[in-house]
Amino acid sequence: MSLFKERQYLRVHVDREPDDSLWMKCKSCGELVFKRRVRENSNVCPSCGEYFFQTSQERLESILDPGSYEPFGERLAANDPLSFTDSRAYQERVAEAQAKTGLDDAILIGRGAIEGIPVVIGVMDFRFIGGSMGSVVGEQICRAIEASIADRRGFVLISSSGGARIQEGMFSLLQMAKTVTVRRRLAEAGLPFVSVMTYPTTGGVEASIASLGDIIIAEKGAMIGFAGRRVIEQTIAEELPAHFQTESFALERGQIDRVVRREDLRSELAVALGFFVGAR
Numbered sequence: 001m002s003l004f005k006e007r008q009y010l011r012v013h014v015d016r017e018p019d020d021s022l023w024m025k026c027k028s029c030g031e032l033v034f035k036r037r038v039r040e041n042s043n044v045c046p047s048c049g050e051y052f053f054q055t056s057q058e059r060l061e062s063i064l065d066p067g068s069y070e071p072f073g074e075r076l077a078a079n080d081p082l083s084f085t086d087s088r089a090y091q092e093r094v095a096e097a098q099a100k101t102g103l104d105d106a107i108l109i110g111r112g113a114i115e116g117i118p119v120v121i122g123v124m125d126f127r128f129i130g131g132s133m134g135s136v137v138g139e140q141i142c143r144a145i146e147a148s149i150a151d152r153r154g155f156v157l158i159s160s161s162g163g164a165r166i167q168e169g170m171f172s173l174l175q176m177a178k179t180v181t182v183r184r185r186l187a188e189a190g191l192p193f194v195s196v197m198t199y200p201t202t203g204g205v206e207a208s209i210a211s212l213g214d215i216i217i218a219e220k221g222a223m224i225g226f227a228g229r230r231v232i233e234q235t236i237a238e239e240l241p242a243h244f245q246t247e248s249f250a251l252e253r254g255q256i257d258r259v260v261r262r263e264d265l266r267s268e269l270a271v272a273l274g275f276f277v278g279a280r
Contacts, residue, residue, distance in 0.1 A: 163203015
């Protein structure tokens with residue numbers, strides 16, 4: 001049974017959602033801010049420093065050297081192996097997400113450079129069914145890692161995901177084992193993997209590939225965890241700390257290596273990758 005279909009790229013970049021307004025209101029400080037200024041500031045409020053949402057394309061633009069991004073030549077789109085329907089058919093949800101985001105699924109992968117260091121990069125997008133990892137996302141991560149091995153480049157994965165895609169059932173859960181297996185090949189090839197966790201990195205993505213970086217960086221404000229707070233509290237019958245599943249909580253317990261502000265992420269990635277490049 002085929003879980004996805006292939007087709008060639010029709011455009012180099014992802015179109016933005018239509019947006020005619022020039023101003024936006026920060027939900028943190030209440031200030032009206034000029035949208036262009038926010039985007040030029042890595043989608044950080046210039047008044048209070050609060051983070052706004054970043055699309056996968058915006059992250060690529062903020063991290064990679066200008067003009068260096070080359071998307072992989074094949075695109076994958078999800079089929080519906082279980083003919084799944086809840087309140088709506090799964091294929092309807094996929095089609096709606098594709099129309100809304102301009103993406104085929106919840107990840108973009110390609111080659112690029114960070115301060116001159118060649119990399120293969122994958123960036124997940126929470127707008128697409130919660131950034132969930134179904135068969136397409138798992139396959140794309142594996143293809144990106146295989147390209148890293150073939151090109152002798154480091155691999156960077158930026159995660160923003162609610163976890164496994166329940167509409168694909170066991171096929172989705174299998175992506176955890178699949179990506180972990182291919183990640184081992186990257187280690188055997190002696191190539192670095194830098195994992196970046198953002199808001200949110202949860203469920204099956206956090207429990208598998210996102211937690212297996214040689215260096216694990218959390219963006220300031222990230223949410224990192226497996227199950228939801230309420231589920232855990234009900235299960236263990238205890239109240240959890242106020243900062244549970246925050247980036248600071250993960251850092252205190254050695255789950256991640258470093259917390260980085262969004263505006264510093266590009267330079268931090270260059271330092272991390274440069275360490276491995278210099279060691280080769």
